[in-house]
Amino acid sequence: MPISTGRSTKIYALTWRLPIIIWQFFFFVGPVLFMVAMSFFLVKNYRMTEAFEFINWYKMLTRGYFWDSYKYTILISMVSTVCAMGLAFPAAFALAFSASETTRRWAIFLLIIPFFTSYLVRTFSWFVILSEGGVVNAVLGHIGLGPYTMLNTHFGTLVGYMTLTLPLVLILQTVTMSNIDKTLIEAARNLGCKPLATIWQVIIPLSKTGLIIAGIFCFILSFGDFVAPFYLGGSQETTLPILILDTTKSGQQWPRAAVVAIMMMATLFAIAFTGIAIAYRKRKGA
Amino acid sequence: MIKSRNNNIIGAPSRRRLLKIGGAALLTMPFVSRAWASTIDINMLAWYGHAEPDVVAEYAAANNVRFIPKYYAGGDNMLALIAQSPPGTYDIILSDAEFVQQLNLAGYIEPLEASDYPLDDMLHEDFKEFPGHWANGKLYSMMVRGGHLGVSYNRNSITEEEAQSYSCFWKPELEGKVGHFDWHLPNLGMMSLYNGNGGNLWDLDGAKWDAVKDTTLSLRKQAGGFFDYGGSFNGLKNGEMQAMCGIGDWITAPLEKDGAPVASTIPKEGGIQFTESYSIGKGSQKADLARNFIQYMLSPQGQVKSAQMAAYPGFCVTKGGRAALIKADPAEAKRSHQMSGMANDPIALINEGRIHYRDIPQQQSLEDWNDFWSEYKNA
Numbered sequence: 001m002p003i004s005t006g007r008s009t010k011i012y013a014l015t016w017r018l019p020i021i022i023w024q025f026f027f028f029v030g031p032v033l034f035m036v037a038m039s040f041f042l043v044k045n046y047r048m049t050e051a052f053e054f055i056n057w058y059k060m061l062t063r064g065y066f067w068d069s070y071k072y073t074i075l076i077s078m079v080s081t082v083c084a085m086g087l088a089f090p091a092a093f094a095l096a097f098s099a100s101e102t103t104r105r106w107a108i109f110l111l112i113i114p115f116f117t118s119y120l121v122r123t124f125s126w127f128v129i130l131s132e133g134g135v136v137n138a139v140l141g142h143i144g145l146g147p148y149t150m151l152n153t154h155f156g157t158l159v160g161y162m163t164l165t166l167p168l169v170l171i172l173q174t175v176t177m178s179n180i181d182k183t184l185i186e187a188a189r190n191l192g193c194k195p196l197a198t199i200w201q202v203i204i205p206l207s208k209t210g211l212i213i214a215g216i217f218c219f220i221l222s223f224g225d226f227v228a229p230f231y232l233g234g235s236q237e238t239t240l241p242i243l244i245l246d247t248t249k250s251g252q253q254w255p256r257a258a259v260v261a262i263m264m265m266a267t268l269f270a271i272a273f274t275g276i277a278i279a280y281r282k283r284k285g286a
Numbered sequence: 287m288i289k290s291r292n293n294n295i296i297g298a299p300s301r302r303r304l305l306k307i308g309g310a311a312l313l314t315m316p317f318v319s320r321a322w323a324s325t326i327d328i329n330m331l332a333w334y335g336h337a338e339p340d341v342v343a344e345y346a347a348a349n350n351v352r353f354i355p356k357y358y359a360g361g362d363n364m365l366a367l368i369a370q371s372p373p374g375t376y377d378i379i380l381s382d383a384e385f386v387q388q389l390n391l392a393g394y395i396e397p398l399e400a401s402d403y404p405l406d407d408m409l410h411e412d413f414k415e416f417p418g419h420w421a422n423g424k425l426y427s428m429m430v431r432g433g434h435l436g437v438s439y440n441r442n443s444i445t446e447e448e449a450q451s452y453s454c455f456w457k458p459e460l461e462g463k464v465g466h467f468d469w470h471l472p473n474l475g476m477m478s479l480y481n482g483n484g485g486n487l488w489d490l491d492g493a494k495w496d497a498v499k500d501t502t503l504s505l506r507k508q509a510g511g512f513f514d515y516g517g518s519f520n521g522l523k524n525g526e527m528q529a530m531c532g533i534g535d536w537i538t539a540p541l542e543k544d545g546a547p548v549a550s551t552i553p554k555e556g557g558i559q560f561t562e563s564y565s566i567g568k569g570s571q572k573a574d575l576a577r578n579f580i581q582y583m584l585s586p587q588g589q590v591k592s593a594q595m596a597a598y599p600g601f602c603v604t605k606g607g608r609a610a611l612i613k614a615d616p617a618e619a620k621r622s623h624q625m626s627g628m629a630n631d632p633i634a635l636i637n638e639g640r641i642h643y644r645d646i647p648q649q650q651s652l653e654d655w656n657d658f659w660s661e662y663k664n665a
Contacts, residue, residue, distance in 0.1 A: 252369075
């Protein structure tokens with residue numbers, strides 16, 4: 001009898017899991033497998049033909065510009081992650097520990113609102129603000145500064161990345177820190193822990209998992225974003241998403257674009273799994 | 287009772303009312319479906335703007351047709367879209383002239399009857415037998431418009447005299463202010479012209495190709511960005527870019543009309559002509575309509591619409607079209623130098639040998655050029 005109960009429990013659980021398994025298979029595993037296969041195809045007369053050739057991998061991985069783009073994309077995504085985490089932390093801290101429950105809910109609602117509009121439209125609005133004749137330079141001009149070139153620079157790209165990632169990072173950090181048991185912070189303060197030390201030794205360790213997840217999300221979104229480096233960065237430095245576009249634009253080299261995409265996925269998997277391993281690693285003795 | 291009456295008011299119809307509405311709808315159906323049926327859809331594959339109302343609305347209303355556009359950016363993109371679609375998907379294909387030959391070789395377009403088109407009215411002898419448009423004595427594509435690419439610049443930073451040479455792109459004050467249209471062909475073509483390759487700008491041996499690469503790389507520190515149509519437009523408009531390589535009047539004209547201090551000119555080293563031509567898609571079920579539309583676009587009325595296209599202007603290719611433009615819109619004719627005797631008249635520039643038709647590399651592959659372009663962007 002116990003055996004039969006266990007089996008039916010497994011079938012019951014599987015029934016509930018099945019939709020997500022099917023979904024993941026058709027919309028994630030399937031396309032990824034096709035992309036891997038596609039990276040070995042050839043393009044003849046602008047049409048992909050099935051083949052098993054390593055030429056696309058050889059062509060892409062032996063090009064200096066591929067590795068330049070790769071290094072730059074990792075670097076700018078890391079800078080974006082550091083900036084977003086740094087900018088979001090004080091605000092999230094204030095919302096989690098100083099704001100009332102109502103204020104926090106309103107703040108989270110307001111942070112969600114940007115997602116109601118197109119990211120592309122939000123990015124284009126920066127043209128009005130950041131251009132040499134734009135709002136920022138007009139304000140700076142009144143105090144005798146500028147004009148500064150902000151569009152088509154690394155700074156422009158970062159502004160775009162912040163537009164994309166900052167609200168999400170802020171929401172994740174706020175939710176994470178709001179769930180910290182406040183009595184632990186009070187205990188630390190009662191035991192003589194100074195405010196900065198409390199943040200460093202109590203709050204950050206307790207919210208480590210959420211903070212790392214926020215950082216991973218920020219890195220993933222920045223790493224794969226095409227809009228910010230193309231429109232606000234002016235393609236001054238080619239990121240991997242721009243390289244995918246360039247590769248498909250001329251000669252319709254989708255198989256070579258697939259090579260770039262696979263390299264991007266492999267990188268993101270490595271970074272995400274490392275981050276998650278760190279996030280959930282238990283302390284020694286814990 | 288009151289409840290029942292309220293229900294009727296709110297919307298639950300009585301049986302009689304329902305029958306009345308149903309009957310009326312039933313009787314109206316044939317008229318509705320007939321009206322739908324008489325509007326014929328024409329599928330067009332083209333650069334952005336060619337199937338927009340400012341160009342086709344009059345024709346569509348007069349002929350009860352509706353244009354279903356599929357817009358592309360770049361000849362490669364166009365060829366790929368056709369290659370991935372079943373025959374007969376596109377009734378009309380607008381392509382850059384240098385890709386017509388490839389369309390024909392791949393069997394994507396129908397031959398045209400030359401006598402259907404005003405070849406005798408073409409403004410230039412070259413336009414009658416444009417390279418690649420004829421094969422084995424058969425016409426496959428009709429040129430409908432063109433435009434010239436050269437130095438596009440902001441008048442506040444570059445004088446008209448300076449713009450007479452591509453060397454203005456290297457002006458020290460323009461460091462980080464020279465934009466590129468993000469396509470290797472026009473940019474490297476211009477660098478080839480600057481290197482003095484003239485009419486052989488696409489036919490480069492190893493040494494000349496290396497020299498073009500060196501010249502291009504020397505421009506990298508001046509480059510302020512790589513843009514698509516919208517980006518080029520914005521860059522020049524907001525002053526972020528003071529000069530642009532790889533474009534011409536097709537981008538500066540709309541800005542100029544809005545009062546921006548920008549212009550395009552053909553420098554002494556020469557300029558490049560982009561040429562746009564219409565073909566009828568292989569297997570089109572509406573070939574007659576497609577032919578009729580191409581005839582319209584080559585008529586004086588159609589040529590004026592093309593010259594005034596809101597997305598990007600192009601010059602008239604027929605004598606009748608130019609005459610009609612001068613009459614209908616003298617300001618645009620003057621702005622675009624489409625008047626005989628004007629300096630930079632597009633036809634005079636061709637006659638003077640200062641314009642070279644855009645082509646694909648003769649001794650290198652497109653892939654070689656694209657690879658170098660990616661290298662340049664990362665340099």
